[in-house]
Amino acid sequence: MNTQFKKGVIEMCVLKLIDDKDMSSFEVVETISKEIEVSENTIYPILRRLTKQEYFDTYKENMSVGAPRKYYTITREGKDQLTIFENEWGNFIKSVSRILGGTV
Amino acid sequence: MKTEYLTSLRALLDRYQMEEAEKQDIVNDYNDMYENYLDYGMTDKEVEDKLGSPQSIIGSLVEGYKRVPTKQSSSGKLIALMPFIALILFFIGGFVFDAWAYSWMAFLLIPIVAIIAGMMEDKNKNVLTALAPFAATITYFILGYRYNLWHPGWIVFLGIPVIAILVNHKGRKFLGTLTALSPFIATLVFVYLGNQEHLWHPGWLVFLFIPAVGFLSEKNIGRLFISEVLLLGGIAGYLYFGYTYEDMWVYAGLCFLPIVAYMVYTGKIHIGLNKEEVPSGYKIVVIATLVAYFVFSYATGWWAVSWLIFFAIPVFAILREVDGEPKIIALTPFIATTLFMVLGFAFGLWAWSWIAFLLIPVVAILKS
Numbered sequence: 125m126n127t128q129f130k131k132g133v134i135e136m137c138v139l140k141l142i143d144d145k146d147m148s149s150f151e152v153v154e155t156i157s158k159e160i161e162v163s164e165n166t167i168y169p170i171l172r173r174l175t176k177q178e179y180f181d182t183y184k185e186n187m188s189v190g191a192p193r194k195y196y197t198i199t200r201e202g203k204d205q206l207t208i209f210e211n212e213w214g215n216f217i218k219s220v221s222r223i224l225g226g227t228v
Numbered sequence: 229m230k231t232e233y234l235t236s237l238r239a240l241l242d243r244y245q246m247e248e249a250e251k252q253d254i255v256n257d258y259n260d261m262y263e264n265y266l267d268y269g270m271t272d273k274e275v276e277d278k279l280g281s282p283q284s285i286i287g288s289l290v291e292g293y294k295r296v297p298t299k300q301s302s303s304g305k306l307i308a309l310m311p312f313i314a315l316i317l318f319f320i321g322g323f324v325f326d327a328w329a330y331s332w333m334a335f336l337l338i339p340i341v342a343i344i345a346g347m348m349e350d351k352n353k354n355v356l357t358a359l360a361p362f363a364a365t366i367t368y369f370i371l372g373y374r375y376n377l378w379h380p381g382w383i384v385f386l387g388i389p390v391i392a393i394l395v396n397h398k399g400r401k402f403l404g405t406l407t408a409l410s411p412f413i414a415t416l417v418f419v420y421l422g423n424q425e426h427l428w429h430p431g432w433l434v435f436l437f438i439p440a441v442g443f444l445s446e447k448n449i450g451r452l453f454i455s456e457v458l459l460l461g462g463i464a465g466y467l468y469f470g471y472t473y474e475d476m477w478v479y480a481g482l483c484f485l486p487i488v489a490y491m492v493y494t495g496k497i498h499i500g501l502n503k504e505e506v507p508s509g510y511k512i513v514v515i516a517t518l519v520a521y522f523v524f525s526y527a528t529g530w531w532a533v534s535w536l537i538f539f540a541i542p543v544f545a546i547l548r549e550v551d552g553e554p555k556i557i558a559l560t561p562f563i564a565t566t567l568f569m570v571l572g573f574a575f576g577l578w579a580w581s582w583i584a585f586l587l588i589p590v591v592a593i594l595k596s
Contacts, residue, residue, distance in 0.1 A: 149257075150264055164261060165280040169288040172254070190267035191260050 134162060135170050136213060139198065139206040142180060146197045171196055179205050229272035230262050237282040244293040254289060307345055310338045329373045332585055336362050339557050339588055356395050357549050360388040361542065361561040362588075368565075380419045382535045385562075386412050388542035389510065392549045407445065410438045411514040412541075429477075430470060433463055451494060458487035513544045533573045536566050560591045 137156055141147060147155070153167050174180050179202030184192045198206070234255055241251045258279065265275040279285070314334045321331025340362050347355040364384045371381035393408045414435045421431035440459055446452040465483030469476055517540045525534040539562045546558045564584045571581035 148264075149261065163280065164278060165285050165288065168257065168261070169285075169291065172257075172289075173291075191263035193264065194257060194260060 130160075131166070131170070134160065134166065135174070136206070136209045138167065138170050138174065139179065139202060139209060142196050143198045143203060143206055146195045148193045148195055150193070152196075174202070177201075177205075229276070230259070230266075233262065233272075233276060233279075233282065234259055237286070240282050240286040241290070243296055244290045245296055246290065246293050304345070307342050310341050314338055330369070333366055333369065335585070336366060336588060339560075339591070343557060357388070357392045357546070358555075358558045360391045361385075361546065361558050364388055364542070365561040365565065365588075380423050380535075382538065383416060383419055385539060385542050386415060389545035392545040393510075395549075407438075407441050408510065410441045411435075411511070414438055415514070415518070430467060433466070436463060454490060455487070458490050462487050509544065509548065510541075513541055517541055530573075533569050536569055539566065557588075557591055560588045564588050 134156065137160070138152055141152055141155055149164065149168050149171055152171065153162060153164050156162050156167065171180065175182060175196065178199055180196045181199055182194050182196055185195055186192045237258055238251065238255050241254060261279060262275055265278055266272075270278065314337050317334035317337070318331045321334060322328040325331075340359060343358050344355060347358060364387055367384045368381050371377040371384070375381075390409060390412050414437045417434045417437075418428075418431055421427040421434065425431070436459060440456065443452060443455040443459065446455060462484040466480045469480035469483065473480075517538055520540075521534055521537045524537060525531050528534070543559060543562055546555060564587045567584035567587070568581045571577045571584065
């Protein structure tokens with residue numbers, strides 16, 4: 125799969141996952157990698173970029189064992205962006221299906 | 229390990245026009261992620277594989293940031309001047325001393341200087357590993373041209389994985405390091421015995437040095453004693469019966485049955501050869517290389533070039549231990565030597581095949 129395309133899709137997945145539940149980068153990697161091959165190396169820069177674009181806020185939570193963990197939580201802007209992504213993705217999938225189905 | 233990782237990451241971030249708070253935030257995040265993975269029981273090596281080396285992740289972390297403009301450092305100037313210095317040395321060596329066979333090696337100074345300067349700047353501890361191929365190539369050609377020791381001079385290339393293991397021995401105890409080095413020591417002794425004493429057989433017995441060292445990591449003194457006695461007894465018995473009854477070497481091999489049976493019985497057939505002691509992969513590569521060397525050499529009779537197969541070991545070490553662009557640069561001596569030997573041996577192009585070595589500075593310059 126084209127790397128840029130994959131990055132874009134993963135960015136949308138990250139927004140969706142954190143919209144469902146606050147997560148640490150470790151949890152995001154674990155969850156996405158059940159379906160798509162990703163590493164911390166891919167996810168962390170996306171989380172940083174989305175945080176910089178104010179789609180996420182962060183906070184630290186102490187763990188019972190080990191170092192405190194940074195959690196990402198979605199903002200209003202993040203939710204709006206996710207809605208835009210979901211609409212674009214839905215339209216994109218419909219268009220691709222029509223082309224592949226020969227109904228264009 | 230964590231400190232080195234974070235220091236290296238920080239040094240790379242400092243090359244970009246990024247706010248101090250942001251750099252610190254990234255380093256703190258990596259510190260936390262590193263800690264989290266350690267909490268999950270991973271080793272430093274596993275964590276670094278998981279997170280990616282600083283050199284491999286920096287690109288995605290600084291996307292959109294400009295590099296800090298820097299004044300040409302003295303090392304940068306030297307790197308820029310090296311092609312000219314090398315060219316001058318090449319001609320002086322050739323015209324003044326008529327040493328054309330050696331003087332081309334002056335071009336190796338270009339990648340060597342670039343690697344030293346680059347890796348020192350990144351505080352990369354693998355600088356020795358990255359330089360070892362060049363040192364080995366120079367030594368190999370001196371041995372070859374001056375003493376006609378093309379074979380077994382190639383054995384200097386085995387020094388590369390040895391250096392890689394020694395450089396990374398931190399955290400590994402002496403016995404672990406010795407076990408990791410034992411395949412290379414055994415190969416060295418084996419080739420010496422074969423070449424100098426024509427003892428290819430039963431010189432191969434030196435490979436039993438590997439399990440003999442491996443057994444030493446057994447904590448149970450009783451088992452350690454029995455293992456060593458059975459192994460050494462097997463060797464003694466094999467040699468005694470083999471030399472006493474010349475045509476009985478195959479049956480003499482039965483002397484090793486007790487040690488094999490004992491290892492199977494105790495379930496310790498992997499004693500001393502577990503992951504902690506031999507870096508994973510080295511063992512397989514060494515064994516596969518030895519098998520490939522003998523199979524290919526016997527099948528084709530091309531002993532003069534078949535030793536090139538042993539390049540698989542240092543190449544594996546470089547692929548495993550060296551990160552980033554120095555990896556490609558460090559691999560070029562092997563590609564160049566292979567081209568040199570194959571063109572020379574297969575097509576008789578010895579007069580031209582040395583040009584393959586220009587690949588080394590060319591790649592280094594392009595990568596710099």
